[in-house]
Amino acid sequence: MAYQFDKIWSYWAPKNSYWANFADYKWKYCQFSLNEKDIVTHDYENNLIYCSLSSLNYYKYSQRCFSHPNFTIKLNQDITSIEQKNHLFKINSKSDSFLSKKVVDLRSNPSSYNPFFYQIFYGVDVILKNPLSQSNQVRLMTNLCSIKDGVAFDYILPFSDKHILIEPTIFSKIKEFNIAYFKKRIIDICKKENIVIKEILREEQGILPMGQFKKKDKYSHEIGGVLRASSGYGFIKIQTWAKEFAYLFEKSNELKQIKYSKTSNFMDTMFLHYLKSINNNRDVVFYKLAKNMNYKIFYRLMSDQLSLLDCFKVGYSLIKR
Numbered sequence: 001m002a003y004q005f006d007k008i009w010s011y012w013a014p015k016n017s018y019w020a021n022f023a024d025y026k027w028k029y030c031q032f033s034l035n036e037k038d039i040v041t042h043d044y045e046n047n048l049i050y051c052s053l054s055s056l057n058y059y060k061y062s063q064r065c066f067s068h069p070n071f072t073i074k075l076n077q078d079i080t081s082i083e084q085k086n087h088l089f090k091i092n093s094k095s096d097s098f099l100s101k102k103v104v105d106l107r108s109n110p111s112s113y114n115p116f117f118y119q120i121f122y123g124v125d126v127i128l129k130n131p132l133s134q135s136n137q138v139r140l141m142t143n144l145c146s147i148k149d150g151v152a153f154d155y156i157l158p159f160s161d162k163h164i165l166i167e168p169t170i171f172s173k174i175k176e177f178n179i180a181y182f183k184k185r186i187i188d189i190c191k192k193e194n195i196v197i198k199e200i201l202r203e204e205q206g207i208l209p210m211g212q213f214k215k216k217d218k219y220s221h222e223i224g225g226v227l228r229a230s231s232g233y234g235f236i237k238i239q240t241w242a243k244e245f246a247y248l249f250e251k252s253n254e255l256k257q258i259k260y261s262k263t264s265n266f267m268d269t270m271f272l273h274y275l276k277s278i279n280n281n282r283d284v285v286f287y288k289l290a291k292n293m294n295y296k297i298f299y300r301l302m303s304d305q306l307s308l309l310d311c312f313k314v315g316y317s318l319i320k321r
């Protein structure tokens with residue numbers, strides 16, 4: 001598959017941690033809003049940082065790590081089939097074939113899941129003519145609003161005051177990518193923020209499944225349980241997965257499935273059930289989570305570190321006014 005600048009990964013990390021130091025961009029503030037009046041800003045003080053990393057820099061770094069005479073990385077191989085022959089696997093790509101003793105097959109099988117929602121987004125990485133206001137703050141979920149089959153919001157990452165990623169996003173029960181809808185939202189954001197796009201550097205898009213994954217997809221990150229069902233965040237968890245997976249393989253010479261936090265899976269499933277069951281005010285649900293929850297609990301929620309007490313606090317933040 002293509003290894004190119006096809007995405008920017010964002011994630012939370014403790015300040016001065018490995019992944020915080022590795023990031024290309026960092027922010028101390030994240031904003032959530034329903035409209036011009038209802039705005040909440042999380043200030044991470046000196047504890048945490050919201051980070052972004054370009055996929056290109058990550059891929060270049062990974063290739064440098066593997067530059068050893070005993071390793072060969074074959075990029076951009078579209079694998080068509082994998083056949084088991086006696087004790088070996090024959091891996092066929094469109095242009096080549098390989099024999100291997102072990103295979104970690106990360107291809108996904110979309111028919112093996114039935115998500116609660118799809119996270120659908122289209123983003124443009126742009127240079128602006130005039131500066132964006134409050135360019136030190138990530139608009140994590142701004143202009144939250146309910147839509148017929150879910151909820152919509154805008155995600156704005158300011159790399160500098162004149163270089164930003166604008167990414168309208170929806171969580172929808174329907175798997176449909178409507179480019180005209182997203183482009184219209186980008187025009188509306190520009191009007192609202194009083195900005196003019198000078199140049200489009202790059203576009204990105206995605207449809208990520210949210211929840212209800214079946215075990216059939218053993219390893220795929222997107223549907224094998226690494227991607228957070230309630231948010232679509234997965235970068236840090238994928239790194240942890242890779243490390244643990246390699247460690248277990250080295251120790252036992254077997255490829256073992258990693259077990260994930262049951263608390264997070266339970267909380268995500270409950271949350272998505274609740275979200276699916278209500279038809280109005282889905283936007284308010286997200287806003288309340290941001291408003292009523294301390295940023296430290298919010299971080300633990302996003303990074304699989306919830307304690308039992310945190311779970312009650314998350315629940316309480318949803319019922320509190």
Ligand SMILES: Cc1cc2nc3c(=O)[nH]c(=O)nc-3n(C[C@H](O)[C@H](O)[C@H](O)COP(=O)(O)OP(=O)(O)OC[C@H]3O[C@@H](n4cnc5c(N)ncnc54)[C@H](O)[C@@H]3O)c2cc1C
Binds near residue numbers: 227
């Ligand atoms: C545009 C975009 C932006 C995102 N932004 C963020 C973000 O900011 N933060 C965050 O935490 N998450 C983000 N995600 C979600 C998640 O982190 C990524 O989707 C993540 O990269 C998924 O892991 P993966 O690449 O291993 O994909 P998986 O789908 O789990 O793994 C599939 C892997 O197998 C390869 N593959 C599949 N089929 C074949 C085939 N036939 N032949 C060869 N190779 C194959 C794929 O290229 C891929 O590498 C984003 C996703 C997208 C699409």
